Amino acid sequence: MKTVEIFALAVFTCVLAQGGVNLDRLFNQYAGSDNIIQLIEFSRFWGHFDDDGDGQVTKQEFDRGWREEGFPNPQHAPLFFLEMDRVADEVLNSQDYPHIFHLFDENGDGGLSLREFRYNWEAFFN
């Protein structure tokens, strides 16, 4: 095998190993029939980590949820939590989600297309 082929194979294997999360499926699950994720749906998505239903996602809930979902790089979940805690009070809630949403919503039209969701998800978490 040529070096280039070995390299290509290594990259491919790496992409596969990273897998686990199917972004298209995740997107469709929350986007609804209009195929756009609005802020309320985006908030619902992060809110599903809220195990005790008090409206706050703690670092522990986030960490556990992240692992249970098989999301990428679970060893960095505490870091992702900090990144997302935009109104820094050590919980994720309705104060934080609009800020994160705006980062994802590149064209500022108030909705996330699959392309925006994918692109920013990968930028944030891969």
Ligand SMILES: [Ca+2]
């Ligand atoms: Ca909670």
Ligand SMILES: [Ca+2]
């Ligand atoms: Ca917060």
Ligand SMILES: [Ca+2]
């Ligand atoms: Ca948009």
